[in-house]
Amino acid sequence: MKIATFNINGIKARAEALPDWLDEARPDVALLQEIKSVDDAFPRDVFEARGYNVETHGQKSFNGVAILSKLPLEDVARGLPGDEADEQARWIEATVVGDRAVRICGLYLPNGNPAPGPKYDYKLAWMERLKARAQALLNTEEPALMAGDYNVIPQAEDAARPQAWETDALYLPETRQAFRRVLNLGFTDAFRARVHGPGHYSFWDYQRNARERNDGIRIDHVLLTPQAADLLTGCGIDADIRDRTKPSDHVPVWVELDA
């Protein structure tokens, strides 16, 4: 089962690039972030025509997440638990039934800039709620994963110029600590389990020719429960997608599970 996460930065703007990537990469499951669309405006027919089941959790103009799956989706849930007043569409999860059932969560973690400030407070509070959901997933002792745009640069090796991010909400010590607290519950960063060293990024800013200079950061992650990590057979970043016509500023990150 191939599962990919992709921050598409607007479904309308990716009307060509997203289907093209799906046809090439052929993921069984694609977790999308920043669809920037309400549910009714999401072009689900484009994906249903390719054999995908479509579940969205949209919002007008901003945020918004979705799951595309060639396998049946069960028990779909929208919204990260822990704050009934939170109206931002940043979390969707479902059980994907292949050879085995896998609980799959798609997330768009708040950016948090500028820090300090209310947006950074929201980011840290959101990460606390994430930790609670993560612990609940572990407690099931079933294969599960949480994948998406974490807006977290975990370590210096995950940025081409880490010094440039020192005061940024994506790399502040408190941000990285909150991310480690989730990992330390018992999750595996799928990419780092298989690929070591610097130079592997999932985001390049549109500005300052960041892609041409490979001035990137690795902020899109797939975190696996131990039972999912047992099934891990591959992981990759489709960096070349960033060089296509009208690309997102993020690229897909994928895992292959024996499930």
Added chain:
DNA sequence: ATGGTCGTGGGACGA
């Protein structure tokens, strides 16, 4: 130090 680029929606705001 500043501004540089996108997307949404049709003006700012978010990233």
